[in-house]
Amino acid sequence: MNPATDNAPPVLSAQDLMMIYGKGSTEVRALDGISVQIQSGKWTSIMGQSGSGKTTLLQCLSGLAQPTSGRVTLNKNNITLSSLSENKRAKLRRTHISMVFQDFNLVPILSVKDNILLPLRLAHRRLDKQWFEHITSVLKIDNRMRHLPGELSGGQQQRAAIARALMSKPDIVIADEPTGSLDSVTSDAVLDLFRSIVDDFGQSLVFVTHDKDAAHRGDVLITMRDGKIINTADLRVGR
Numbered sequence: 509m510n511p512a513t514d515n516a517p518p519v520l521s522a523q524d525l526m527m528i529y530g531k532g533s534t535e536v537r538a539l540d541g542i543s544v545q546i547q548s549g550k551w552t553s554i555m556g557q558s559g560s561g562k563t564t565l566l567q568c569l570s571g572l573a574q575p576t577s578g579r580v581t582l583n584k585n586n587i588t589l590s591s592l593s594e595n596k597r598a599k600l601r602r603t604h605i606s607m608v609f610q611d612f613n614l615v616p617i618l619s620v621k622d623n624i625l626l627p628l629r630l631a632h633r634r635l636d637k638q639w640f641e642h643i644t645s646v647l648k649i650d651n652r653m654r655h656l657p658g659e660l661s662g663g664q665q666q667r668a669a670i671a672r673a674l675m676s677k678p679d680i681v682i683a684d685e686p687t688g689s690l691d692s693v694t695s696d697a698v699l700d701l702f703r704s705i706v707d708d709f710g711q712s713l714v715f716v717t718h719d720k721d722a723a724h725r726g727d728v729l730i731t732m733r734d735g736k737i738i739n740t741a742d743l744r745v746g747r
């Protein structure tokens with residue numbers, strides 16, 4: 509346990525989130541009244557059966573999607589994400605919230621370096637060269653900067669995507685099955701990395717996975733079913 513972050517206010521909060529797709533007989537309640545507080549400087553894992561609403565929750569927490577009702581608040585700046593326009597949410601995502609996806613989402617025609625720097629350039633922010641060098645060396649991709657993503661292994665591409673996510677020093681990293689398409693050795697290395705960005709950089713992380721062992725590398729485990737949170741467990745007890 510880390511006393512420095514244990515009493516910190518949550519980095520992100522959601523209140524009474526509802527997400528309803530379709531109408532009448534085709535209505536789906538993807539989120540059915542979710543309230544959650546994401547702890548600062550901690551790794552929060554989310555598990556649940558297919559269709560339980562995990563991706564929809566991440567999309568609402570990151571501002572990629574607007575819930576049908578309810579509120580998402582980024583606590584540092586007291587910004588209610590769910591009341592902002594799409595444009596403003598997009599700006600916020602460039603600076604405060606970073607996403608990591610299963611399929612990496614790197615731009616195939618840009619070098620690895622340009623991919624990593626893209627969010628900063630879009631946000632017209634200055635490059636912190638020391639931070640860039642530190643991250644790319646910790647992630648062991650500093651010798652791949654001039655390559656195109658297609659010339660990298662899956663694990664290297666995911667490490668580049670994680671470097672891109674960390675470049676802006678976001679308040680929170682939100683990862684949707686980031687190890688889903690990696691072999692077990694590479695997946696383990698990426699999980700070690702996530703653990704170290706939380707422990708060494710104090711990064712707040714939300715991590716959706718179908719892999720129970722991967723989920724248990726986290727500090728908190730949220731279990732979802734039918735658009736609801738059915739359990740929240742503190743995984744650090746007894747560690």
Ligand SMILES: Nc1ncnc2c1ncn2[C@@H]1O[C@H](COP(=O)(O)OP(=O)(O)OP(=O)(O)O)[C@@H](O)[C@H]1O
Pocket residue numbers: 529530536537538556557558559560561562563564565
């Ligand atoms: N754009 C959409 N239109 C209609 N229904 C949707 C849409 N997106 C998701 N759903 C439905 O909402 C429910 C939750 O979907 P979601 O993708 O959030 O689940 P999940 O837990 O992430 O599933 P998986 O583990 O399979 O990725 C599902 O029943 C899904 O079919």
